[in-house]
Amino acid sequence: MNSSMLRLPRALPTLPFCLVLLISSLLLGVAAISRTSSSNPPRQENSPLGRSGYRPDFDEKYFHEAGNTLELSHYDGRYFRGEVPYEAHRDVLTQLIRSYLSVTASLGAETWLAHGTLLGWWWNGHIMPWDYDLDAQVSIATLDFMSQNFNGTFHEWKYVLDSEEDADNEAYGEGDVITKTYLLDVNPNYIEVDRGQGNNVIDARWIDVDTGMYVDITALVERDPNTMPGVWSCKNFHYYRTRDIWPLRDTTFEGVGAKIPFEFENILIAEYGHKSMVVTEWEGHRWYPDIKEWVKIGWNDTETEKVL
Structure with missing residues (x-):
């Protein structure tokens, strides 16, 4: 049983899928999906790209992690209070993605699972236990909507502790209601088309203010609709065709409603290779x-x- 509450905002400065993989999908169990179309790509007529006005220094990094090591790079430096141990990090990430998917849905912001998070969904509808961050994508139109209306807002998320979670949480008992707070922080450099020096490839984050762990949010943009219509990409050189993403499919992830790209299998193969779906x-x-x-x-x- 989950609920969320918005606080007052605070300003902040075809590759065909081969038979062996089809058999693997049946044996390993891909999470249930609906083939019903959920939407078409958002229109870009009012795209923020190239908007005049305040322009931050694009090469100045906006998000700062807790450190430069692989472990510390998974925490926002502002809210870092120490590394979350292996035994506890999956519970933290579970509530992180549940809250993100539920709150964005309530706000009318269309988002979908991406990268390693999408691969975790493919295997069993859960976060990979070795992952320490999460990935989601949005269209540039959706990110602009989020930036204009909800940037810098804190969101309270309540959930009931079940017996399985209670086993690793001595401070609470089964049935206790836990309240978490998350920050939606949009990088002002999201309006820039170019990658620059690579300091701002992450367009927004959904941040757990208790631990600093986060969901990375990147926007897909049709960067050259005149010469390359229907080709979308983020600043980190991931390219997709319109039909790869839309219409989105409805599914569940970590027990809550979620969306995934239409051609999710081809996207995963292109990014991680066939072995990502068969190596055990x-x-x-x-x-x-x-x-x-x-x-x-x-x-x-x-x-x-x-x-x-």
Whole structure:
């Protein structure tokens, strides 16, 4: 049982899918999806790209992480209070993505799963246990809507602690209502078309203010509609055709409603290769098809039994 509440804003400075993969999908269990169209690509007539007015220094980095190491790069420096241990980080990320998907839906902001988060959905509808951040995409029109109306807003998210989560949280008991707060922060450089020096490829973030962990949000733009119509990309050189993304498909992820690109399989193959859908040991984890879960290799019997 979840709910969200908006606080007052605060200003802030075809590749065909081969038979073996089809069989793998059936055996491993792709999360349920609806083939019903959810929308068409948003119109770009009023695109913010090239808008006159305040223009920040594009090469000056807007988002600053807690550090330069791989581990610290997954935390926003403003809200970092220490690294979240492996045993707790998945619960933090679960509420992070549940709140993001639910709140954006309530605000009318169309968003969909991307990159490693989309791959996690493909395997079992959950976050990969070795991931420490999450990825979502929006259109440039949607991001402009979010920036103009909700940038700098804090959102309260309430959820009921269940018995499984309670096992790793000694401060609360089963049935307790937990309140979390998240910040929607839009990078003012989102209106820039070019990548520049690469300091601002992330267009927005949904940030857990208790830990600094976040959802990376990037906008897709039809950057050259005159010579390359129907080709969309982000600042990090990920390219898609209109028919790759839209119409979006409705599904669920971590127990809440979510959207995914129409050609999700081709997108994942292009980004990660065929092996990402068939390899069953990765990043120190092993896939157990009977329970459709990734389990950390080397866990002791007690920890493994929690999953199995």
